[in-house]
Amino acid sequence: MSGGGARSLALHGGVLALLLALHFVLPAYHHGNLARIMVLASYAIGYNILFGYTGLLSLGHALFFAAGMYGMGLAMRHAGLGPGPALAAGLAAGLAVSAAMGLLALRTAGVAFMIVTLMFAQAGYLALLYFGAWTRGDEGFVIQQAERILWGIDLSDPGNRYLAALALFALCLLATLWLVERPFGKVLVAIRENEERARMLGYNVFAYKLGAVILSGTVSAAAGAAYGLLFGYVGATFASVQYSIFPLLWVLLGGAGTVLGPLIGTLFMFYLIDLSSGVTSAYMLVAGVVLVLVTLFAPQGLAGLLRARLWRWLP
Amino acid sequence: MLRLEGIGAGYGAAQVLRDLTLKVRPGEILCLAGRNGAGKTTTMKAIMGLVPLSAGRITLDGVAISELPAHRVPKAGIGYVPQGRRLFGELTVAQNLEIGLMARGSPLAVLDAALDLFPRLRERMGQRAQTLSGGEQQMLAMARALCLDPAVLLLDEPTEGLQPTMIEAIRAAIRETRARGAAILLVEQRIDAVLSLADRIALIENGRVLDTLEAEALRRDHRRLERHLGV
Numbered sequence: 001m002s003g004g005g006a007r008s009l010a011l012h013g014g015v016l017a018l019l020l021a022l023h024f025v026l027p028a029y030h031h032g033n034l035a036r037i038m039v040l041a042s043y044a045i046g047y048n049i050l051f052g053y054t055g056l057l058s059l060g061h062a063l064f065f066a067a068g069m070y071g072m073g074l075a076m077r078h079a080g081l082g083p084g085p086a087l088a089a090g091l092a093a094g095l096a097v098s099a100a101m102g103l104l105a106l107r108t109a110g111v112a113f114m115i116v117t118l119m120f121a122q123a124g125y126l127a128l129l130y131f132g133a134w135t136r137g138d139e140g141f142v143i144q145q146a147e148r149i150l151w152g153i154d155l156s157d158p159g160n161r162y163l164a165a166l167a168l169f170a171l172c173l174l175a176t177l178w179l180v181e182r183p184f185g186k187v188l189v190a191i192r193e194n195e196e197r198a199r200m201l202g203y204n205v206f207a208y209k210l211g212a213v214i215l216s217g218t219v220s221a222a223a224g225a226a227y228g229l230l231f232g233y234v235g236a237t238f239a240s241v242q243y244s245i246f247p248l249l250w251v252l253l254g255g256a257g258t259v260l261g262p263l264i265g266t267l268f269m270f271y272l273i274d275l276s277s278g279v280t281s282a283y284m285l286v287a288g289v290v291l292v293l294v295t296l297f298a299p300q301g302l303a304g305l306l307r308a309r310l311w312r313w314l315p
Numbered sequence: 316m317l318r319l320e321g322i323g324a325g326y327g328a329a330q331v332l333r334d335l336t337l338k339v340r341p342g343e344i345l346c347l348a349g350r351n352g353a354g355k356t357t358t359m360k361a362i363m364g365l366v367p368l369s370a371g372r373i374t375l376d377g378v379a380i381s382e383l384p385a386h387r388v389p390k391a392g393i394g395y396v397p398q399g400r401r402l403f404g405e406l407t408v409a410q411n412l413e414i415g416l417m418a419r420g421s422p423l424a425v426l427d428a429a430l431d432l433f434p435r436l437r438e439r440m441g442q443r444a445q446t447l448s449g450g451e452q453q454m455l456a457m458a459r460a461l462c463l464d465p466a467v468l469l470l471d472e473p474t475e476g477l478q479p480t481m482i483e484a485i486r487a488a489i490r491e492t493r494a495r496g497a498a499i500l501l502v503e504q505r506i507d508a509v510l511s512l513a514d515r516i517a518l519i520e521n522g523r524v525l526d527t528l529e530a531e532a533l534r535r536d537h538r539r540l541e542r543h544l545g546v
Contacts, residue, residue, distance in 0.1 A: 183417050186410065186413065186414060186417070187414065187417070189403075189405075189406065189410075190403050190406070190414045193403035193404060193405050193406060194401055194402070194403055194404075196365075196401070197401040197402070197403065198414070199365075199385055199386050200363060200365070200385075200389065200395050200397070200401075201389055201414065201415055201418040201459070201463070202386055202387070202388070202389030202390045202418040202419060202463065203386055203418060204384075204386045205386065
């Protein structure tokens with residue numbers, strides 16, 4: 001293993017170990033926050049595969065997050081499935097929706113791709129509201145505590161919930177770390193850098209981009225399904241445009257095309273809003289100013305800054 | 316052997332190539348010489364499937380590559396170094412070469428052979444491509460194309476804008492690639508490059524090959540080439 005590879009494994013393993021250690025020492029409030037942050041960071045990891053590594057800016061990822069969440073939730077509510085099969089249903093829904101959207105949206109590029117993905121997500125959101133008899137529309141529905149027991153583990157228990165969120169996040173993080181070192185991940189980066197050049201070298205760019213959309217959508221759906229199950233609520237808010245913008249901000253702040261960027265960005269933004277809202281009712285103004293400053297002084301994101309200044313080997 | 320048989324191609328309504336015919340044999344350098352807008356780069360793009368053909372066909376050792384989608388053409392054995400190099404600037408030299416190597420699943424020996432032509436790249440493996448000098452970028456672009464182990468190499472003005480020492484290094488690598496048996500189709504504007512490298516020269520004008528000449532004849536009397544290029 002190269003020096004960079006060993007250091008990278010040590011760093012990412014260290015981050016996961018730190019998150020595990022925090023489980024034992026954090027006060028209840030921050031413990032709950034961090035569980036939520038890890039699930040949302042998993043969503044951002046999914047987004048990063050498409051935006052950070054492939055260079056495709058989607059404004060419709062809430063569709064995938066909601067596909068996972070509703071795929072899981074509706075399977076429990078209407079088909080009477082247990083949490084395990086319901087999670088699988090959420091993943092399958094994310095995979096199917098991302099494949100369908102990818103096949104159509106990838107016929108466009110650039111701004112048109114952004115708009116098409118946004119429209120897909122809006123159509124999904126409106127469909128959730130329209131089929132309110134099944135989805136309970138804007139109101140959403142709760143998954144009862146008694147239903148959230150997976151393999152004998154009560155996921156509504158804060159400790160179990162934290163560990164389940166950590167397991168999901170670790171899986172996503174290590175999978176990304178593995179992916180970026182594989183030929184598939186390297187070709188995605190080549191496509192991001194110069195799509196035409198990648199095609200001239202003999203790569204089927206469309207197939208690779210479709211693969212990236214499906215992988216990104218499925219990871220996002222896994223996060224959505226886990227969010228619904230761990231926090232016991234499935235709602236249309238998670239399909240709104242706001243939830244398509246969030247992962248973009250998290251990834252931009254943390255560092256697009258870096259493995260740790262999604263966690264750093266999600267953590268930073270979550271606590272920025274949390275802390276500033278405790279100080280002033282104009283907390284979005286504070287958050288906005290800080291975001292502008294970070295964007296100005298670290299345009300490559302916080303992990304990107306680390307990579308540029310300190311650790312060139314950072315994946 | 317690469318054959319272009321009566322091909323027509325262009326961009327939308329603008330027809331650039333008209334009934335263009337030529338062939339490039341293994342182990343030779345055929346230079347396409349012509350003024351700006353004559354259709355040299357479009358010929359290369361047509362071979363790579365980046366410009367659709369309106370007529371004719373292109374074959375490589377009997378295989379109709381003009382019927383393949385663009386991404387299958389390099390896998391059929393054609394490497395292309397476009398004008399302007401088009402590297403993956405954010406990636407390192409090693410990563411650029413790896414992407415080339417993976418494209419056709421070439422063995423590591425192919426990379427070694429490419430690096431033997433450009434030993435300077437061995438010292439730059441960890442450096443980002445965009446930080447290389449112009450000459451080194453050209454070397455990397457050629458080495459990456461050679462990682463495909465191509466039967467035919469298309470080079471579009473490979474020495475444009477380079478300093479003399481780099482130009483000589485690139486020319487030496489082109490000659491060595493020919494010696495290894497590759498067919499090379501070269502686009503050049505510089506008369507000295509055309510005369511020093513080419514085995515045959517195809518004079519191209521208005522999208523047609525006017526004549527194909529042995530380079531030796533033009534070396535003895537290069538006024539015809541000068542007239543054709545408008546020098």
